[in-house]
Amino acid sequence: METVYWAELRHSLFQNQTMYIAATENGLCKVTWPTDSMEVLMNWIYRRFPRAEMIENPEKLAPYLTQLIEYMDGARQSFSLPLDLRGTAFQTKVWRELQQIPFGETRSYSDIAHGIDHPQAVRAVGTANGANPVPIIVPCHRVIGKNNTLTGFAGGLKVKEALLNLEGYHGYTAAGHARFQF
Structure with a gap:
């Protein structure tokens, strides 16, 4: 069974609206928009990882959160994060x-x-x-x-x-x- 970790992200760039990020052991797999609900994240994960266990874990996702916040603060121009991109x-x-x-x-x-x-x-x-x-x-x-x-x-x-x-x-x-x- 695969595990997908998720966490919330809020930033003033988007009026502190909630964004969600998710990652597998292989890397970041999803970033939602501030207009998306938690349901959007969950549905997306279940479609792509139907047998996944979902665990909220901001500590595990700290490297991803840190780089996104640095970008939104204007302190980062590129990312050095592992990605788990699944598409055609x-x-x-x-x-x-x-x-x-x-x-x-x-x-x-x-x-x-x-x-x-x-x-x-x-x-x-x-x-x-x-x-x-x-x-x-x-x-x-x-x-x-x-x-x-x-x-x-x-x-x-x-x-x-x-x-x-x-x-x-x-x-x-x-x-x-x-x-x-x-």
Whole structure:
């Protein structure tokens, strides 16, 4: 039986709303958004780890919590955490490409598609980006529309804007949901 450890995280960047993180013995596997409930975390874990024992253990997850808090405090620009990412081959390829986007920079969905040698797969890149289980660490917030608009985002556009502002990136247009402008 696999064990999935979880803990709560609150930070002023998100008005102290509760986020949840989860990890296996292999690494971090889930970070929720401040708009997500505990039920979202539990459902996600049960779908991917149906036989897992879930244990709240902030002490075991302290290294993950520390690095996330350092990032949200503006004291960390990259992460050195083990990850337990489970997805399709295409998703993991996209997630690895997202990890190449430097702090304070952005890429378009088209840039990511070209970066993984699938230039026609722009929409599929958007879908994989939205399925990213460990946002912030795998920086899906750094992907914006080709015309520099903030596009749809699982955590909500205010969260995306807060993360980009934290990183000092202000080259986007906050024009709302620019659907299909990849």
